[in-house]
Amino acid sequence: MLNIVIFGAPGSGKGTQSDFIVEKYGLTHLSTGDLLRAEIKAQSAIGKKAQVLIDAGNLVPDSLIIELLEKKILETPDSPGFIFDGFPRTVAQAEVLDSFLKEHQTKVSIMLNLHVDEQTLIDRLLNRGKTSGRADDNLETIQKRLNVYKTKTLPVLDYYRSSDRATTVDNNSTVEACFEHIVQAIQTVK
Ligand code: AP5
Ligand code: MG
Numbered sequence: 001m002l003n004i005v006i007f008g009a010p011g012s013g014k015g016t017q018s019d020f021i022v023e024k025y026g027l028t029h030l031s032t033g034d035l036l037r038a039e040i041k042a043q044s045a046i047g048k049k050a051q052v053l054i055d056a057g058n059l060v061p062d063s064l065i066i067e068l069l070e071k072k073i074l075e076t077p078d079s080p081g082f083i084f085d086g087f088p089r090t091v092a093q094a095e096v097l098d099s100f101l102k103e104h105q106t107k108v109s110i111m112l113n114l115h116v117d118e119q120t121l122i123d124r125l126l127n128r129g130k131t132s133g134r135a136d137d138n139l140e141t142i143q144k145r146l147n148v149y150k151t152k153t154l155p156v157l158d159y160y161r162s163s164d165r166a167t168t169v170d171n172n173s174t175v176e177a178c179f180e181h182i183v184q185a186i187q188t189v190k
Contacts, residue, residue: 001106002027002081002190005088005097007156008114010145011125013171013178014085017114020179021083025186028076031085035068036060037134055135057144059152062092070100081109090152094159109189111160112182113168118146120172 002025006014015031022029036054039047046068050060069087088094101107116124122142129137136145160166167185171178 001109002186003101003106003108004081004083004186005108005111005160006083006085006114007111007160007166008171009116009118009121009149010142011121011128012114012116013175014114016175017112017171017179017182018083018085020175021182021186024183025081027081027083028079029083029085030069030072030087032065032069032087032089033085035072039068055141057136057141057148059089059148062090062096065089065093066096073100084108088156091155091159094156108160108165110185111157111166112185113157113160113166114171114178115168116171121146 004021004027006018006021008014015034018029018031021027036047036050040051040054041047046064049064053060065087069084073082084097088097097108122139125137125142126139128134136142157166167188169178169181169185
């Protein structure tokens, strides 16, 4: 099984690169942000709880995310592997993912850390905000999301570095150049 964690700040290209990876490797894409937005659209109990937090740029509680994600993994038992996008976002989530995958005799093969300069992130998100319809794509919430990323999510990078699974990939240039580097990184663990 090939299990990939795609990691990076808000707007670093996780969703964009995941689409390419899915096309090439046939993995199941699990974006916790997309899953939460689907719950919000359906106005489910989870969705209602998540909406206030997401609109303010805060994280949703670990327990809620883990429940949502484990359900999705178990729904696709025949998948050749998963790409986790926007998850784990806290060290606690990373630990739960490791033990969950271990119970299923598998593991995270590689963590791809997408690096983009901060001003480029902001410009890309503001640009996406013109058409995305995402309530969190405005300057104030983008800045909040970047702060939450630095304080709560960045420690996840050290977690994967300490077990030698993290690879940093630059995404300041084109989408294609970034994907080329991702393919090279994946070849080392396939
Ligand atoms: P989530 O949906 O995961 O949002 P995010 O991490 O802020 O990231 P984005 O989806 O905004 O960006 P991306 O990295 O996917 O970039 P994209 O490819 O779109 O989470 C949203 C919220 O949900 C969180 O704030 C939190 O509240 C909650 N949440 C989610 N998961 C959670 C969890 N595990 N725990 C707790 N809470 C959770 O690219 C961005 C733009 O740039 C696009 O327009 C794209 O076309 C463009 N672009 C990409 N690459 C390039 C390039 N090389 N050149 C030019 N443009 C480019
Ligand atoms: Mg995304």
